[in-house]
Amino acid sequence: MALSRNSAEGKTRLDFWQAATGAFLALFVCVHLLLEGTVVISPALTNGIAWFLEATWLTHLVAPIIILMVVFHFYIAARKMPFRAHELGIFVRHSKSLKDFDTWLWLVQVFTAIAILLGVFFHVYAIMTDLPINVAGSAKRLHSGWLAFYVVFLPCVILHTGIGVYRLAVKYGVCVKSAKDMCRKWIWIVMGCYLLLGSLALARVWFQG
Numbered sequence: 001m002a003l004s005r006n007s008a009e010g011k012t013r014l015d016f017w018q019a020a021t022g023a024f025l026a027l028f029v030c031v032h033l034l035l036e037g038t039v040v041i042s043p044a045l046t047n048g049i050a051w052f053l054e055a056t057w058l059t060h061l062v063a064p065i066i067i068l069m070v071v072f073h074f075y076i077a078a079r080k081m082p083f084r085a086h087e088l089g090i091f092v093r094h095s096k097s098l099k100d101f102d103t104w105l106w107l108v109q110v111f112t113a114i115a116i117l118l119g120v121f122f123h124v125y126a127i128m129t130d131l132p133i134n135v136a137g138s139a140k141r142l143h144s145g146w147l148a149f150y151v152v153f154l155p156c157v158i159l160h161t162g163i164g165v166y167r168l169a170v171k172y173g174v175c176v177k178s179a180k181d182m183c184r185k186w187i188w189i190v191m192g193c194y195l196l197l198g199s200l201a202l203a204r205v206w207f208q209g
Helices: 002-041 043-055 058-080 085-098 101-128 135-171 177-208
Strands: none
Touching: 002 043, 002 058, 002 135, 002 177, 043 058, 043 135, 043 177, 058 101, 101 135, 135 177
């Protein structure tokens, strides 16, 4: 009985830390994309923000913290992921039988999580080994072959973040069952706005080079 209780308490703690790190990373992604999106308004503004973040050492402090948090978040979430083909097959059949859209959203999160885990190391490495951060350097990086990477990485990050926020809202009662359709609608709208902003930012930087 005590073993069962300890197991349940351990699962509850892991669920909490998965939610907490997920919420923090979602907030970081939203702020990060907004700051990067300032290039659409003015490259000089983006350069000024980048200079401030480097001058205050925020860039150097935040980068390793985000990497560690992504790894920690993935490690906790991985206990529920269907990594084996057999497990994935069972999950797909289960999803089809339930005919529940939310289960498919979770599967999207699984695949985007793997892409993000791999991609974030390349992204941070490319940025931190090419300081100072500025629009000209970003343009040079895109023209050297990184554009294809960001065309894939950007939607993966936005999809994973948006779906994660939605699932957190459902899990903790912010989005009640009767309002699920409306919540999903607004999440898709917000994800679309962020994808548009990110795409415009990429285009602006590309043509800047």
